[in-house]
Amino acid sequence: MFIDTHAHLTFPEYKIDLAEVISRAKHANLEAIINIALDEQALSESLKLAEENPGYIYNAYGLHPQDASTWQESIAHKIRALAKEKKIVAIGETGLDFYYKLSPVEKQAEVFRQFLHLAQELDLPAVIHSRDAARETMRILHEENRGKLKGVFHCFSGDLDLAGEALDLGFLISFTGNITFPKADKIRESAKMIPLDRIMIETDCPFLAPQDYRGKRNEPAYVVNVAEKIAEIRNLSVEEVAMNTAKNARKLFNL
Numbered sequence: 001m002f003i004d005t006h007a008h009l010t011f012p013e014y015k016i017d018l019a020e021v022i023s024r025a026k027h028a029n030l031e032a033i034i035n036i037a038l039d040e041q042a043l044s045e046s047l048k049l050a051e052e053n054p055g056y057i058y059n060a061y062g063l064h065p066q067d068a069s070t071w072q073e074s075i076a077h078k079i080r081a082l083a084k085e086k087k088i089v090a091i092g093e094t095g096l097d098f099y100y101k102l103s104p105v106e107k108q109a110e111v112f113r114q115f116l117h118l119a120q121e122l123d124l125p126a127v128i129h130s131r132d133a134a135r136e137t138m139r140i141l142h143e144e145n146r147g148k149l150k151g152v153f154h155c156f157s158g159d160l161d162l163a164g165e166a167l168d169l170g171f172l173i174s175f176t177g178n179i180t181f182p183k184a185d186k187i188r189e190s191a192k193m194i195p196l197d198r199i200m201i202e203t204d205c206p207f208l209a210p211q212d213y214r215g216k217r218n219e220p221a222y223v224v225n226v227a228e229k230i231a232e233i234r235n236l237s238v239e240e241v242a243m244n245t246a247k248n249a250r251k252l253f254n255l
């Protein structure tokens, strides 16, 4: 019923009990998880996870903007090979993070552009991470768009203006556990207005656990809380939100 469109299951937080985490996701009626691998080690573990859970765990591969400095041409080669074998359903996450600036902004932008090239070359959706960098992210997306750009703004925390621009570009918007935080009125306002056929849900686990579990480790099963909050805001049933967001995810990621 639910699809967690953005999880990091190879993080050390799951070292001990990943099998139980996946089992809880199934019990919570999750029908699929998109796992985001952000380095070579994570990728090989993710590919193994997908093999062990066919039709349930899918992979995306990219480089977090924080790590843009570690970009190597071999990443592009790897992505091309993975796409050919249909072992990834998306490229990313990629984008700009001006909050931490752990990699120089110029390098982040350069690598972001590389990934957008690749996504269009391989006809894959791009998973966009944009933090404190909305203007610059939009500028680069417009400049790199060759008419084949598609993807999602993950962990959306922007305002309605930004949501509108992302929708105009053909992108989807994905909401995470921070939509349940008491101070997240701006995010809830966006979630109320965006057309239902353009919304997805995610956990971004192990980060951003919903309010009920705040400060604890997040996991895919808690994506249900995100769906519940969107249902509450929009006066819909949780089933309607689950069904629509899962349908959107299946279409974007071609699951």
Ligand SMILES: [Zn+2]
Binding pocket: 093, 129, 130, 154, 155
């Ligand atoms: Zn992110």
Ligand SMILES: [Zn+2]
Binding pocket: 006, 008, 036, 093, 204
């Ligand atoms: Zn992430």
